[in-house]
Amino acid sequence: MWAELICLFVCFYQSITVHSKLITPADANALQSLIHSAYYDDKLDSVTLSPGIYRIPFNDQANSNIILSYLRNFVINAQDVTLLMLDNQKRGITFYNCYNVTVRGTLIIRNNIIPFTQGTIESIQGDSFILNIHDGYPTTLDDPTYFSIETPYYIFDRHTRRLKDKTYDYYNRNVIRIDHRRFRVAFYITLGSEIEVGDLVSMRGKGSLGILTEISEKMHYIDVILEYAGNMAWLEMEGMGNSRYERIAVRPGPKPLGATEEPLMSANADGFHSSNVFHGPTVLNSFFTRMPDDGIAIHGEYQMIRQVNQNIIIIMRKYSWLYYRMNDRVAIIGEDGVPKGETRVLRIRTLPMDYLPLITPPWPHFQNHHYYYELELESNLNGTIVPNDLISDIDRTGSGYVVQGNTILNHRARGILVKARDGLIESNIINGSSMAGIVLQPEMWWAEGNYAERVIIRNNTLMKCGYATSDLSTEQAGVLTIFGTGTSPVAYGHDRLTIENNLFVENDGLNMLLDGLENSIVKGNSFYNGQHNVNDRGSNHGWDGGSLIYINRAQALILQGNRAWCLGSAHKRRLQMTYLATHITGSLDGIIVQNHC
Numbered sequence: 103m104w105a106e107l108i109c110l111f112v113c114f115y116q117s118i119t120v121h122s123k124l125i126t127p128a129d130a131n132a133l134q135s136l137i138h139s140a141y142y143d144d145k146l147d148s149v150t151l152s153p154g155i156y157r158i159p160f161n162d163q164a165n166s167n168i169i170l171s172y173l174r175n176f177v178i179n180a181q182d183v184t185l186l187m188l189d190n191q192k193r194g195i196t197f198y199n200c201y202n203v204t205v206r207g208t209l210i211i212r213n214n215i216i217p218f219t220q221g222t223i224e225s226i227q228g229d230s231f232i233l234n235i236h237d238g239y240p241t242t243l244d245d246p247t248y249f250s251i252e253t254p255y256y257i258f259d260r261h262t263r264r265l266k267d268k269t270y271d272y273y274n275r276n277v278i279r280i281d282h283r284r285f286r287v288a289f290y291i292t293l294g295s296e297i298e299v300g301d302l303v304s305m306r307g308k309g310s311l312g313i314l315t316e317i318s319e320k321m322h323y324i325d326v327i328l329e330y331a332g333n334m335a336w337l338e339m340e341g342m343g344n345s346r347y348e349r350i351a352v353r354p355g356p357k358p359l360g361a362t363e364e365p366l367m368s369a370n371a372d373g374f375h376s377s378n379v380f381h382g383p384t385v386l387n388s389f390f391t392r393m394p395d396d397g398i399a400i401h402g403e404y405q406m407i408r409q410v411n412q413n414i415i416i417i418m419r420k421y422s423w424l425y426y427r428m429n430d431r432v433a434i435i436g437e438d439g440v441p442k443g444e445t446r447v448l449r450i451r452t453l454p455m456d457y458l459p460l461i462t463p464p465w466p467h468f469q470n471h472h473y474y475y476e477l478e479l480e481s482n483l484n485g486t487i488v489p490n491d492l493i494s495d496i497d498r499t500g501s502g503y504v505v506q507g508n509t510i511l512n513h514r515a516r517g518i519l520v521k522a523r524d525g526l527i528e529s530n531i532i533n534g535s536s537m538a539g540i541v542l543q544p545e546m547w548w549a550e551g552n553y554a555e556r557v558i559i560r561n562n563t564l565m566k567c568g569y570a571t572s573d574l575s576t577e578q579a580g581v582l583t584i585f586g587t588g589t590s591p592v593a594y595g596h597d598r599l600t601i602e603n604n605l606f607v608e609n610d611g612l613n614m615l616l617d618g619l620e621n622s623i624v625k626g627n628s629f630y631n632g633q634h635n636v637n638d639r640g641s642n643h644g645w646d647g648g649s650l651i652y653i654n655r656a657q658a659l660i661l662q663g664n665r666a667w668c669l670g671s672a673h674k675r676r677l678q679m680t681y682l683a684t685h686i687t688g689s690l691d692g693i694i695v696q697n698h699c
Contacts, residue, residue, distance in 0.1 A: 238361025343379030382503025402499030439588020579640025586618015634670025661692025
């Protein structure tokens with residue numbers, strides 16, 4: 103009997119191991135080719151990386167340290183593995199045109215050399231300060247290989263080590279080396295009193311993505327951690343999407359050799375970014391901290407319409423390819439932000455480069471576009487489409503996304519920024535986003551769209567947001583901001599939103615800004631211990647930082663069961679509405695402010 107059991111065990115073990123290839127840290131130089139060989143040559147369905155540190159060397163690939171292409175139904179097991187990228191100017195890993203690939207950790211992907219640096223302000227004079235680089239951090243600030251001469255600098259509080267309250271993005275104009283670790287950094291403006299000697303400073307360096315998932319579908323990342331990404335940490339772009347990101351992370355890595363100060367940043371841009379995918383991502387139980395840009399961003403793209411001939415239009419784009427597909431749905435909006443309607447694409451034709459002369463468009467992103475495409479549409483929307491309208495492929499905006507159970511902590515910009523439909527934003531903790539915590543808004547200046555429809559924002563905690571890098575001119579002034587675009591008083595683009603049971607804690611300034619929406623409900627939200635300090639972000643637009651909720655362009659909106667307590671001396675009113683807010687139910691009793699704490 104024992105012989106039979108042993109035989110069964112050996113046969114079972116062999117049946118498993120025959121489908122996987124073992125790779126060790128000694129194979130780091132050939133990691134990419136070994137994975138491809140396992141899939142293409144050995145016809146295996148998985149590889150297993152044994153625990154350890156894999157030092158990925160410099161190579162002659164143009165953009166990426168590791169490129170994995172055309173994998174199908176494949177698993178990469180990488181428990182207790184660190185991939186150390188020696189070339190910090192390239193992407194860490196690119197997955198190109200892959201389907202149903204699982205990457206399972208705990209796997210850490212880290213740049214060996216930190217792609218930014220940091221230090222302490224030693225002295226300030228007018229439009230410049232002297233920066234003393236911390237021990238162990240790169241002293242190549244004046245080397246254009248690693249840092250642009252002009253780049254945004256960020257000021258951090260020496261005690262909390264998060265962005266300092268009421269500081270901004272400071273763009274420098276030059277850097278002059280004083281000695282081996284000190285630099286004089288000069289800016290375009292005279293530095294204000296918000297910056298003091300002893301403040302901590304970091305800035306964006308040069309580099310590339312942590313992981314790029316391009317034109318892929320049903321990818322699955324579990325327990326994969328990115329440290330010191332040279333640009334965005336995670337980027338998925340184009341393709342069918344519908345990928346799953348579970349317990350992923352973006353965080354600083356360990357202190358560099360010789361350092362005594364903890365790192366101030368984790369990357370050079372966003373934590374997670376999804377662009378132009380058919381089905382949006384599912385991001386679950388993940389952790390993002392210390393990025394100098396948005397935590398999670400999901401969006402499509404606008405193209406400007408240059409010519410219209412009935413139902414045939416010519417659009418322009420910055421890039422030499424177009425991700426539209428025949429029969430895709432497209433939405434048209436006017437320069438004033440008003441949605442004109444939807445139709446479908448019947449035909450696509452690529453036109454010669456520079457087919458039309460350059461123009462000076464109303465938004466900077468559309469300048470110097472050289473690539474042109476002709477689209478035949480199913481309908482011309484009753485002749486309402488005109489040049490300078492914007493078109494967006496709404497089947498390629500990441501709709502159907504789920505962002506659930508994540509923690510976004512102490513970073514610059516927005517916690518969650520979404521421009522897609524049919525989504526769920528639920529049970530996330532957003533603590534220390536320097537701008538807004540959650541934003542739904544098309545952004546024409548970035549050519550990113552679209553309006554949101556059928557989105558649920560539920561059971562999230564938004565805490566200590568909106569304290570820095572936002573000024574009086576920001577549109578996204580609310581800790582939770584739903585905002586239209588353009589200048590029209592009837593730019594109702596967001597539709598059927600549910601904002602319920604969210605908790606706002608210790609937020610100064612405007613807590614909720616509602617604009618450009620209709621047929622939506624705001625219910626059961628709680629506001630606690632906020633508005634103790636004056637914060638007038640957005641006041642150039644008329645937003646009052648002493649209001650708890652501000653409603654502008656909105657119709658058919660329900661306010662129900664929202665309550666606030668322990669508000670501070672900067673609180674003025676529970677609700678402010680403009681004449682552009684119509685058919686608002688609950689304006690009298692839908693928001694209750696209680697005096698007790």
